[in-house]
Amino acid sequence: MSIHPIDYVKSHRQQFVTELKDFIRFPSVSIQPKHSRDLEMCAVWLADHLRLIGLEGVRVLPTKRHPLVYAEWQHAPGRPTVLIYGHYDVQPAEPLDKWQIPPFKPKVYGDYIYGRGSSDDKGQLFAHIKALESYLRTNGRLPVNVKCLFEGEEEIGSPNLFSFLLQYKQALSADVVLISDTHIIAPNRPAITYALRGMLSLELEVCGPKQVLHSGSFSGAIHNPLQAICEIMASLHDTNGRVAIPGFYDRVRILDKNERNYMARVGPSNEQILRDAQSESSWGESGYTLYERTTIRPALTVNSVVGNHLGPGSEGVIASRALAKISFRLVPDQTPSEIEHIFRQYIAQITPHTVRTKVFSISGSRPVVINRRHPMLRSAVIAYNKSFGAKPVFLRSGGTIPIVSFLQDILSIPTVLMGFALPDDQKHAPNERFYLPNFFNGIETIIWFLAQIGGEL
Amino acid sequence: MSIHPIDYVKSHRQQFVTELKDFIRFPSVSIQPKHSRDLEMCAVWLADHLRLIGLEGVRVLPTKRHPLVYAEWQHAPGRPTVLIYGHYDVQPAEPLDKWQIPPFKPKVYGDYIYGRGSSDDKGQLFAHIKALESYLRTNGRLPVNVKCLFEGEEEIGSPNLFSFLLQYKQALSADVVLISDTHIIAPNRPAITYALRGMLSLELEVCGPKQVLHSGSFSGAIHNPLQAICEIMASLHDTNGRVAIPGFYDRVRILDKNERNYMARVGPSNEQILRDAQSESSWGESGYTLYERTTIRPALTVNSVVGNHLGPGSEGVIASRALAKISFRLVPDQTPSEIEHIFRQYIAQITPHTVRTKVFSISGSRPVVINRRHPMLRSAVIAYNKSFGAKPVFLRSGGTIPIVSFLQDILSIPTVLMGFALPDDQKHAPNERFYLPNFFNGIETIIWFLAQIGGEL
Numbered sequence: 080m081s082i083h084p085i086d087y088v089k090s091h092r093q094q095f096v097t098e099l100k101d102f103i104r105f106p107s108v109s110i111q112p113k114h115s116r117d118l119e120m121c122a123v124w125l126a127d128h129l130r131l132i133g134l135e136g137v138r139v140l141p142t143k144r145h146p147l148v149y150a151e152w153q154h155a156p157g158r159p160t161v162l163i164y165g166h167y168d169v170q171p172a173e174p175l176d177k178w179q180i181p182p183f184k185p186k187v188y189g190d191y192i193y194g195r196g197s198s199d200d201k202g203q204l205f206a207h208i209k210a211l212e213s214y215l216r217t218n219g220r221l222p223v224n225v226k227c228l229f230e231g232e233e234e235i236g237s238p239n240l241f242s243f244l245l246q247y248k249q250a251l252s253a254d255v256v257l258i259s260d261t262h263i264i265a266p267n268r269p270a271i272t273y274a275l276r277g278m279l280s281l282e283l284e285v286c287g288p289k290q291v292l293h294s295g296s297f298s299g300a301i302h303n304p305l306q307a308i309c310e311i312m313a314s315l316h317d318t319n320g321r322v323a324i325p326g327f328y329d330r331v332r333i334l335d336k337n338e339r340n341y342m343a344r345v346g347p348s349n350e351q352i353l354r355d356a357q358s359e360s361s362w363g364e365s366g367y368t369l370y371e372r373t374t375i376r377p378a379l380t381v382n383s384v385v386g387n388h389l390g391p392g393s394e395g396v397i398a399s400r401a402l403a404k405i406s407f408r409l410v411p412d413q414t415p416s417e418i419e420h421i422f423r424q425y426i427a428q429i430t431p432h433t434v435r436t437k438v439f440s441i442s443g444s445r446p447v448v449i450n451r452r453h454p455m456l457r458s459a460v461i462a463y464n465k466s467f468g469a470k471p472v473f474l475r476s477g478g479t480i481p482i483v484s485f486l487q488d489i490l491s492i493p494t495v496l497m498g499f500a501l502p503d504d505q506k507h508a509p510n511e512r513f514y515l516p517n518f519f520n521g522i523e524t525i526i527w528f529l530a531q532i533g534g535e536l
Numbered sequence: 537m538s539i540h541p542i543d544y545v546k547s548h549r550q551q552f553v554t555e556l557k558d559f560i561r562f563p564s565v566s567i568q569p570k571h572s573r574d575l576e577m578c579a580v581w582l583a584d585h586l587r588l589i590g591l592e593g594v595r596v597l598p599t600k601r602h603p604l605v606y607a608e609w610q611h612a613p614g615r616p617t618v619l620i621y622g623h624y625d626v627q628p629a630e631p632l633d634k635w636q637i638p639p640f641k642p643k644v645y646g647d648y649i650y651g652r653g654s655s656d657d658k659g660q661l662f663a664h665i666k667a668l669e670s671y672l673r674t675n676g677r678l679p680v681n682v683k684c685l686f687e688g689e690e691e692i693g694s695p696n697l698f699s700f701l702l703q704y705k706q707a708l709s710a711d712v713v714l715i716s717d718t719h720i721i722a723p724n725r726p727a728i729t730y731a732l733r734g735m736l737s738l739e740l741e742v743c744g745p746k747q748v749l750h751s752g753s754f755s756g757a758i759h760n761p762l763q764a765i766c767e768i769m770a771s772l773h774d775t776n777g778r779v780a781i782p783g784f785y786d787r788v789r790i791l792d793k794n795e796r797n798y799m800a801r802v803g804p805s806n807e808q809i810l811r812d813a814q815s816e817s818s819w820g821e822s823g824y825t826l827y828e829r830t831t832i833r834p835a836l837t838v839n840s841v842v843g844n845h846l847g848p849g850s851e852g853v854i855a856s857r858a859l860a861k862i863s864f865r866l867v868p869d870q871t872p873s874e875i876e877h878i879f880r881q882y883i884a885q886i887t888p889h890t891v892r893t894k895v896f897s898i899s900g901s902r903p904v905v906i907n908r909r910h911p912m913l914r915s916a917v918i919a920y921n922k923s924f925g926a927k928p929v930f931l932r933s934g935g936t937i938p939i940v941s942f943l944q945d946i947l948s949i950p951t952v953l954m955g956f957a958l959p960d961d962q963k964h965a966p967n968e969r970f971y972l973p974n975f976f977n978g979i980e981t982i983i984w985f986l987a988q989i990g991g992e993l
Contacts, residue, residue, distance in 0.1 A: 170852060170853075174844060177748075234852065276752065278752075287815065288814050288815035288816075289814035290814050290962070291966065292813055292815075292964075293935065293964045293965065294839070294863060294865065295735075295865060295933065295935025295936055296830060296934050296959070296963075297813050298835035298837045298934065299820045299829040299830050299833050299834070299865070300820050300826040300829040300830045301813050301815050301818065302777075302817070302819035302820075303837055303838055305838045305839070305840070306772075306838040308766075309765075309766040309769035309838060310769075310770040310773075312763065312766035312767075313763075313766050313769070313771075314770075315763075316763065320759075352757060355753070356749055356754050356758050357745050357746035357747050358744065358745035358758050359745075361757055362759035363756050363757050363758075364756070372757040373753060373754060373755065373756050373757045377756070378755035380751045380760055380763070380854055381766060382751070382762070382843075383762070383842075383843060384762065384841045384842075385841075385842070386839075387631060395627060395691065395863075395964045396627075396964050396965065397837055406751060406852075408756070432817065433818075476752065477753050477754070477756070478752025478753060479752055505747065506750050507748070507852045507853050508747055508748040508749065508853065509747070509748065
């Protein structure tokens with residue numbers, strides 16, 4: 080070995096950041112049809128980059144919507160196979176006026192790179208590519224077999240990923256899945272995420288009169304669907320911040336004292352979470368810390384409420400239909416299908432006779448808990464310790480990564496959630512950013528991890 | 537008199553409709569800034585048309601936003617002066633996909649002309665112009681003095697009209713104001729509107745965290761402003777369809793039995809109102825007919841609810857702020873300022889400590905009742921009877937015409953609301969239309985009215 084991969088990282092930081100900027104420049108917003116072509120171009124760029132660093136079998140795989148990108152390196156017989164997953168699609172950047180820079184013109188200020196996708200997930204995905212590059216450029220080979228699978232539909236619930244995974248189950252077989260799409264506590268406090276909440280997205284439609292009405296002519300005599308939907312939304316929580324749907328908490332696993340003590344010891348404080356949220360006050364179920372409320376307790380979010388009479392001038396009219404988007408975050412042992420069932424029952428029960436309601440399923444994903452004692456996680460601990468100079472703690476996340484539950488439940492592959500973002504990286508919000516020291520330490524962590532499980536450490 | 541003005545109307549119907557189409561073609565949507573220039577061009581077209589038919593002193597008068605159009609004819613000394621008011625601005629046409637024709641490309645189908653503004657208020661305003669034209673073209677003169685004032689801001693609450701009226705109080709003095717911006721019951725059942733509800737438009741802002749949040753990271757621990765605003769909206773009505781704001785009904789005038797009997801006799805039935813609304817069920821205060829609920833009882837409409845995280849992809853986030861637009865329809869003796877005051881008090885009282893609220897005033901207008909026994913209204917009855925062949929009844933409207941209360945309260949000029957629209961004309965909604973026989977009968981009614989009060993009948 081002439082130079083060590085870690086030295087390669089240290090001497091190529093500037094180049095890595097320049098390339099990451101190129102990656103962020105693609106407005107690969109998966110939910111906005113106008114960006115379909117941008118996702119395609121981003122996928123092609125990504126594939127070219129994977130070829131450039133020396134990966135093989137590189138392919139852009141079309142799906143019904145946005146393509147997957149695949150690449151591999153399989154010349155380490157007898158060594159473990161690592162499936163690296165990431166997503167190159169991003170959340171919409173709106174509202175644009177809240178950004179201090181154009182969201183797809185990334186800029187470095189101080190220690191941060193700003194731009195949509197910088198931490199979720201382009202920056203973290205890119206850390207893997209740069210780790211592989213560093214190894215290949217210095218050693219001419221990797222310490223393990225690697226398969227990379229990068230998708231363009233994570234932010235829309237991965238609608239085409241799972242059928243693909245099932246179809247190519249054999250070809251994608253691996254000993255461990257490595258995903259960097261979570262955060263650590265602070266730059267000097269690394270963390271490995273071992274639990275994710277599940278998700279259930281639904282839409283509720285409330286239908287009233289067959290047409291939009293003049294509020295002068297009809298207000299007082301017709302139940303306004305927008306008012307009715309607010310009344311229904313207000314019935315989803317009780318006054319104590321608990322979800323009011325009967326049976327909602329029935330399957331929620333109660334954690335033992337040891338687990339909650341561990342969480343209290345290593346997890347963020349209430350103050351830290353309020354600081355990250357930039358919120359003056361907390362809310363929610365009593366008897367639980369904010370860390371617990373956002374990880375081991377389920378939640379329901381009203382995401383949007385809208386009438387079919389949009390635009391300025393709406394003050395003169397009564398909508399004829401209203402639509403609400405709501406999403407649940409679920410915890411073991413809740414399942415999306417059971418929660419959808421009791422939600423539908425509850426809506427049917429509370430719908431007043433003056434309007435009609437319909438519930439539409441959008442997407443669902445089961446909650447996940449990963450065994451902290453798995454050997455792969457022990458290797459990850461060693462890798463973090465070497466690069467960050469601190470032993471990582473194990474964290475629960477309130478977020479959802481649909482592929483993790485799928486891989487665990489269906490393909491039985493254990494996952495290591497090796498995150499490098501920070502809690503205040505503004506994921507999904509304006510001014511998203513990624514802390515560059517974490518980007519560099521992340522690349523090194525991945526190198527150490529691959530070396531460790533390849534037996535080269 | 538060579539030909540009678542009425543004969544002129546009958547022989548110029550085709551021309552009148554062609555000209556009305558030209559008028560409707562201007563997308564004079566007062567609330568949409570992109571249409572400012574269209575309002576200007578519409579005002580210029582209108583002024584030219586008034587000059588063309590022989591009116592004098594025609595002027596396009598700029599305001600802070602959209603111009604007023606003024607014209608007069610004052611060569612009938614000793615005769616009454618009529619101030620004709622109308623508005624050439626229209627409601628937004630959205631949602632466009634609900635229209636069967638482009639909203640600003642008017643078309644005649646059967647007995648209706650379709651297009652935004654066809655009944656509210658361009659078609660009705662135009663009936664006055666065509667009545668004046670018919671008189672001038674046949675008699676060479678009018679039977680009364682006339683002042684025309686057409687505004688471009690009615691659909692946004694007439695923000696600049698009232699200061700103008702106050703400033704030119706002297707110049708605008710008149711014996712009666714004539715306005716056609718209301719509806720009759722059916723083509724063979726004319727009606728004169730003698731009561732209008734007042735209006736109060738407000739906005740409520742609910743502020744939570746300083747930034748939009750990832751719902752995975754924070755749901756369960758932070759009060760979602762969109763949920764909070766739904767909870768507040770739901771608190772504005774009780775379960776019996778009554779407004780829940782303390783004191784809201786304190787100043788509502790209770791009508792005597794005679795008045796309610798008269799309303800029951802001449803007004804639309806519950807079935808008719810549900811048919812007009814295309815609604816399967818009614819809603820609201822028990823103890824009142826739907827006609828009463830929409831005219832002599834006040835109402836509150838939730839017009840819109842929106843979070844600051846718009847657009848597709850919003851399912852992953854919690855808004856940091858939410859805004860609701862609500863509007864009240866008020867009845868005697870409620871006043872906009874008193875209702876705003878108790879609304880603000882109530883909001884302050886019910887705002888949970890986990891969010892902050894702000895109330896913004898948008899516009900207000902007092903309710904109006906016109907004396908049905910006024911001589912001007914008796915003349916209107918005669919005029920309707922001659923043109924429609926049926927004696928008009930007196931109706932209450934649930935709508936609001938801000939200028940009427942202003943003229944009555946401040947300038948002490950009585951108003952005749954001489955409407956020609958129909959209840960199912962889709963005012964403020966897609967596929968707005970105007971029934972052409974009413975357009976022609978309307979022109980004749982105005983001619984008979986002017987002749988009657990000018991002593992020429």
